[in-house]
Amino acid sequence: MNLAHVARVKNTNIVMANSDPLHVAVGVIEGTDGHVFISKRHQALHQGDKWEFPGGKVEAGETVYDALVRELREECNIEVQSASPLTVIHHQYQDKRVMLDVWRVTSFSGEIGQNEGQEWLWVPIYALGAYQFPEANQAIIDLLENPL
Ligand SMILES: Nc1nc2c([nH]c(=O)n2[C@H]2C[C@H](O)[C@@H](COP(=O)(O)OP(=O)(O)OP(=O)(O)O)O2)c(=O)[nH]1
Numbered sequence: 312m313n314l315a316h317v318a319r320v321k322n323t324n325i326v327m328a329n330s331d332p333l334h335v336a337v338g339v340i341e342g343t344d345g346h347v348f349i350s351k352r353h354q355a356l357h358q359g360d361k362w363e364f365p366g367g368k369v370e371a372g373e374t375v376y377d378a379l380v381r382e383l384r385e386e387c388n389i390e391v392q393s394a395s396p397l398t399v400i401h402h403q404y405q406d407k408r409v410m411l412d413v414w415r416v417t418s419f420s421g422e423i424g425q426n427e428g429q430e431w432l433w434v435p436i437y438a439l440g441a442y443q444f445p446e447a448n449q450a451i452i453d454l455l456e457n458p459l
């Protein structure tokens with residue numbers, strides 16, 4: 312590795328650290344009896360093999376709500392009928408900066424599941440602490456456990 316390469320690598324790191332965060336629409340889907348829907352991220356993904364609330368990246372020209380509806384249709388086979396904003400979490404992972412736009416999904420139609428073959432579960436809020444989530448999710452779980 313020569314000096315020029317070091318400089319380029321350093322430069323790349325600087326660009327990454329300053330780049331816009333990845334904007335992600337996330338759905339806390341409420342079922343009956345205070346249960347919420349969680350699924351396991353595919354092993355090959357960023358933060359793989361951890362549990363998550365379904366969702367994904369907001370695409371250019373899309374509203375967060377549109378992204379939420381699209382992602383939950385694609386990932387868990389439901390049509391969102393009503394949802395309201397819950398919180399926004401900014402988090403810096405070692406390799407990525409994310410802005411999680413978290414919505415509470417209060418009504419939906421369709422038979423919920425996981426379209427990519429990943430494990431999924433309905434979990435009572437008090438039990439969420441027993442599952443391993445990405446670090447950024449701790450703030451969501453705290454909020455669900457202790458609503459404002
Ligand atoms: N969906 C989701 N993403 C989360 C959660 N917590 C968390 O840190 N993330 C991070 C992991 C990823 O870096 C990013 C979302 O990525 P994603 O893999 O769901 O995005 P996507 O569905 O659009 O996936 P793809 O098209 O790239 O396969 O947000 C969470 O609870 N749900």
Ligand SMILES: [Mg+2]
Pocket residue numbers: 365366367368382386
């Ligand atoms: Mg996703």
